[in-house]
Amino acid sequence: PVTIFWFRRDLRLNDNAGLYRALKSGNPVLPVFIFDREILDNLEDKNDARVTFIYNTIEELRSQLHQNGSSLLVVYDKAANAWDKIIKEYHVAAVYTNHDYEPYATKRDDVVKEKLKLHGIDFHTFKDQVIFEKDEVTKDDGKPYAVYTPYQRKWYATLKPFYLKSYPTEKYFGKLVKIHQLPLPSLNEMGFVKSEAHFPGQEYKEVIGDYAEKRDFPATKGTSHIGLHLRFGTVSIRELAKTAHGYHNKTWLNELIWREFYMMILHHFPHTMDHAFRPEYDRIKWVNDEDQFKAWCEGQTGYPIIDAGMRELNATGFMHNRVRMIVASFLTKDLLIDWRWGEHYFARKLLDYEMASNVGGWQWAAGSGTDAAPYFRIFNPESQTKKFDPELKYIKKWVPEYADFSKYPKPIIDHAFARDRCLKAFKAALAK
């Protein structure tokens, strides 16, 4: 019999909680990855860069396993069907994996767990993606926090060195099943084409020291770009948090805590994936002008900071956090377009897309979220530019035609008019 370790959002061999437990379980361990058609078939872009990133990572994992005399079983199918095949082909004693928290993932895992149970196979899952998950940092009465600052305080109060310790998987690689290299379906066979996107590396340490001073200026490399690696688990959160904890200034660590806060919120308030955290905000009468939405998506609004942000997103799959806040405020408040439209567009484009943080960020901007800015705080694109891109370096990089007024589009809306209209629309919705 073999124990199976199922990789999902933890695509690394080192410091992997579930893999460590599987290797110590006794049986030889066969690692598995499923290219889940339930997810892939719903992706709109056939050159989706995230699929290429996962594919490259799978190739790398497979070759690392091969160097250890083992391999990676890769199945391309809907998850439930994939498990039917695996159970048929191998004598499976148990399945080990790491917790996956998004609504689709928890449903999928429930189905798989039931299926395995029918065959007498145990399904063991472990915390790996976060330092503290859903119910580990709560109010004293056990209820979830709905505001970040007290959550953060409790997070620190709960932290002990134990939580940052890495799992030394490499000591047990001898327990990997000895097997010839298994086949790997090609990207094309799965209906995708290779993306030419550039993927950021893992040089996060360079930014932690100056993060508090530099993080708000999109023209400098003041943030880590580690989001993609956190999303797919190509870096260990314990390693990041441990490193960050060693710095006197905790600003960067606090951002990692925001990530856990939003995951906790989505878990306890799953309706927030497509409904306002504060229900009265679902009453807002959005204008939802499709042409204006298209102009926003394409970076053709005539507001250079908005256009720079959207063009950076379209070209690279990344957008600086400060600019994410500005473009989200512009879409929801200036254009009065439903935050869900923006959330959906970001979900399609962001390499670091994470449902919990994306929904959290959008609801913050729209005023409907947990710690949201009051609705009457409406970003002025011009003053934001003066503050955060004073030399227009970021704008000039992404909107080169800005210098030539004859080529650059006129603003699609007047900010003063839009501000006034927004205040009226929000007031009307909240007054009821």
Ligand code: FAD
């Ligand atoms: P750094 O600034 O170096 O921070 C390190 C890590 O901390 C990030 O990679 C991320 O995991 C976490 N983090 C930082 N800021 C936040 C935050 N405000 N909320 C939650 N986690 C945070 N982040 C995502 O990971 N995925 C998303 O889909 C996403 N969508 C967003 C949408 C909007 C409208 C807004 C305003 C923010 C969104 N964020 C999202 C949060 C933030 O913008 C990104 O995490 C950050 O810009 C990623 O860049 P970085 O890796 O260089 O981050």
